Amino acid sequence: MLWKTFYNTLVIPALTVGFYTAARFSPKIREGLDGRRSVFDSIEDQLSSARALNQTAWFHFTSVGEFEQAKPLIEVLKADVRIVLTYFSPSVHPNVAKYPHYDAAIYLPLDTSRNAERLLQIIKPSLLVFSKFDIWPNLVWGAAKHRVPIALIAGTLHPKSKRLASFARPFFRDVHRHITVHCVISENDAQRFRLICPPCAQIEITGDTRFDRVYQRAIAVNEVVEFFPGQSTLQRPILIAGSTYLEDERVVLEACCRLRENALHTPDCSGIQNNLPHLILVPHEPTAERIDEIQTQLDHLGMSRVSFSELREGVDLSQIDVIVIDTVGLLAQLYQLGDVAFVGGSFHGSVHNVMEPATMAKPILFGPTIHNAYEAGILKARGAAQLVNNAQEMVEVLTSLLSDTAKRTRMGQIGKQTIEENLGASERTLSHIKSYLTT
Numbered sequence: 092m093l094w095k096t097f098y099n100t101l102v103i104p105a106l107t108v109g110f111y112t113a114a115r116f117s118p119k120i121r122e123g124l125d126g127r128r129s130v131f132d133s134i135e136d137q138l139s140s141a142r143a144l145n146q147t148a149w150f151h152f153t154s155v156g157e158f159e160q161a162k163p164l165i166e167v168l169k170a171d172v173r174i175v176l177t178y179f180s181p182s183v184h185p186n187v188a189k190y191p192h193y194d195a196a197i198y199l200p201l202d203t204s205r206n207a208e209r210l211l212q213i214i215k216p217s218l219l220v221f222s223k224f225d226i227w228p229n230l231v232w233g234a235a236k237h238r239v240p241i242a243l244i245a246g247t248l249h250p251k252s253k254r255l256a257s258f259a260r261p262f263f264r265d266v267h268r269h270i271t272v273h274c275v276i277s278e279n280d281a282q283r284f285r286l287i288c289p290p291c292a293q294i295e296i297t298g299d300t301r302f303d304r305v306y307q308r309a310i311a312v313n314e315v316v317e318f319f320p321g322q323s324t325l326q327r328p329i330l331i332a333g334s335t336y337l338e339d340e341r342v343v344l345e346a347c348c349r350l351r352e353n354a355l356h357t358p359d360c361s362g363i364q365n366n367l368p369h370l371i372l373v374p375h376e377p378t379a380e381r382i383d384e385i386q387t388q389l390d391h392l393g394m395s396r397v398s399f400s401e402l403r404e405g406v407d408l409s410q411i412d413v414i415v416i417d418t419v420g421l422l423a424q425l426y427q428l429g430d431v432a433f434v435g436g437s438f439h440g441s442v443h444n445v446m447e448p449a450t451m452a453k454p455i456l457f458g459p460t461i462h463n464a465y466e467a468g469i470l471k472a473r474g475a476a477q478l479v480n481n482a483q484e485m486v487e488v489l490t491s492l493l494s495d496t497a498k499r500t501r502m503g504q505i506g507k508q509t510i511e512e513n514l515g516a517s518e519r520t521l522s523h524i525k526s527y528l529t530t
Contacts, residue, residue, distance in 0.1 A: 094265040095204075098228050103203055110201070122181040123198065130197040134175075134213055137195035146528050147173040149216040151199060153225035154180040156444070158187065160245040160301045161222045163517035164524070165192055172528055175214050179225060182376075199227070207233040218527045221270075223247055228266045235269035240527040244520050245299050246275035248283040249462045255286055263287040271527065274520045276465055295523055298516030299465065302446060306510055309450035312423045319399060321406035328430040328493045330368040331453075333422050334375045334443035335435035339458065340385060342438055343370070345482035347412070348392055350489060366493040369408070371425055373416040375435060375443070382417045389413055426451050430499060431492055433457065433485075434467075442467050449475060449506035454492055454499045456485065466513075475506030 114121040148168055150161045158178065165174055169192045176187055176196035187196050195214075200206040207229040219234045219241045226243065234241050248254065254263050267273070267288045274297040275281050281294050288294065317323055332343045347370055354367055374381050382398065389396045394412040399421070408414065416425070426432055432448035437458030445467045448455050455476035461467035470476040479485040492499050 094262050095228075095232060097262070099204055103201070103229075107201060119181050122184075123179070126181065126184065126198045127200050130200050131209060131213065134195055134197050134210070137197075138173075138175075138213065141194035142173055144171065144173045146171070146217040147175060147214060148218045148220060148528065149175045149177070149214055150220045150222065151177045151179075151225065151227070151230070152183070152222040153178065155183050155186055156301070157222035157225060157245075158183050159304045160299065161220065162190075162192075163300050163303050163307075164220070164244065164521060167517070167521055168525075168528070169193075172217070175216065177210075199230075202227040202229045204229045204233065211237055211239070217529075218242065218524065220244055220524065226266065226270075231266050231269050240271040241269060242524045242527070243270055243273045243275075244297075244524070245301065245516070246273050246284060247277075247280050247299075247465060248275075248287075250283065251462060252283070255283060260287050264289060267292060272523050274523055276516070280465070295519075297519040297523065298513055300516045300520055302466070302510055302513040303515070303517045305444065305446040306450050306514060308423060309447060312427055312451075318421075318424055320402045320404050321408040322428070324406075324408045325369050326409055328366060328368045329428060330370050330431050330433065330489070331373065331422075331425050331429035331448070332370060332433045333373045333426065333435060333448070335372060335433075336375055336439035337384065338438040339433075339435040340372065340374075340388060342458065342479075342482050342485060343372070343433055344388060344392055344394070344413075346485035346489060347394070349482060349486045351412075353486070353490075366490075368431070368489070368493060369411065370413045371416065371429065372413055373422050373425060377417045377419060382415060385415055389415075423447055423451075426453055429453055431456065431489065437461060445470060445476065446510060450510045452500075452503035452507040454502035455506060456488060469513075470506055470509055473505050473509050475502050475509055 110120060110124060114124050150165060152158045152161055174193040176193045177199040178187060179199055211233050216239050219239050221243050223245050224247060231241060253259060264287055273284055273292060273294045275284055275294060276299040278296055281296050284294050350367055374385060386396060395410060396413040396415055397411055398415045398417045400417050426448045432453045433456045434443055434445045436443040437460050440460060441463035442457050442461045445455055445457065445464060449470055455470060456479055457467060457476060459478060459480050471478055477488050479488055
């Protein structure tokens with residue numbers, strides 16, 4: 092009761108004020124708040140025409156990565172169980188909108204006790220599932236009051252998490268004591284969860300379901316084919332920079348410029364020039380503003396460029412330094428095309444999906460911020476990926492990789508093998524949560 096009072100009288104008002112204040116300056120936050128205005132009417136309307144099944148599984152996730160972790164479970168359960176999805180970030184909304192395997196989906200409203208109670212009354216879940224770490228206290232306390240089993244899937248807790256601070260542990264222990272089963276990705280994560288869970292908590296090491304999801308998607312991608320005009324004229328090695336932000340692009344572009352300068356100032360430079368990479372740049376969000384920002388950078392650096400939308404039949408790309416991908420949905424195919432993959436987010440705040448290029452047997456580079464991705468640490472430790480802290484380190488690594496086909500192949504095979512060794516998390520997780528659903 093003490094922690095519930097603390098959360099509802101201090102934390103929730105502060106979060107509410109923070110969100111509405113931040114919305115004045117952030118279109119993304121504003122979009123999220125706008126999307127929450129009619130969630131209760133929306134969920135009632137969707138459920139009124141949903142399948143009439145006895146059981147309902149409610150999955151909550153914060154963003155795209157956590158949604159991917161939930162998908163393998165959703166797609167097994169959907170035949171016999173109604174599926175309700177809630178999500179927090181506006182970035183996941185388009186992904187949910189085009190996903191065919193749910194009965195109802197809305198933004199999760201702000202975590203007040205009143206909102207949690209109203210949702211529980213409308214959805215009437217048989218099981219509530221949180222993905223990774225986006226656990227909302229009032230929703231947990233409300234579900235526990237209604238005797239709804241609660242599961243955490245692909246649970247992870249990095250060593251620097253503020254939840255592990257001594258002052259925060261009692262609060263989170265009061266939340267996690269109501270979670271029926273914690274399915275976590277590794278023994279290290281299990282040890283950290285034990286610090287914020289009561290001794291009686293059920294903590295199971297099941298692995299990360301995203302390994303299964305990414306592997307399924309990767310093997311579904313066709314073999315490398317010419318899917319954009321002029322692809323056959325890319326005769327030099329190809330560096331794919333995927334899911335990039337401005338901070339990532341600055342490092343990658345500086346590295347490419349230094350590679351070019353090194354080639355020009357080397358007396359016998361023909362071999363080096365042959366290894367200068369074509370860069371295919373895939374920004375995380377290819378909005379018009381971001382594409383303009385990238386093109387301005389390239390023009391300033393004197394790098395020849397073309398956007399994907401500008402490509403036409405018969406184009407010769409042999410002298411083009413950078414192809415800017417200004418549409419979505421191509422990254423997996425592009426990783427198949429590349430010789431080396433750089434995964435973005437790692438100079439911005441948190442690295443993005445490193446599993447996809449690993450599954451496709453590509454050597455991987457990323458920046459210093461990988462604490463959010465258990466799999467990035469594994470790939471680095473196994474020698475399938477290399478961490479670079481700045482442009483000069485990237486130059487050194489790329490120089491080595493682009494001149495050594497055997498090394499690229501060896502790194503790629505290690506990465507693919509690492510992914511394959513971690514498959515099966517979905518089945519292990521399902522074995523723990525299906526018992527709470529009587530289909």
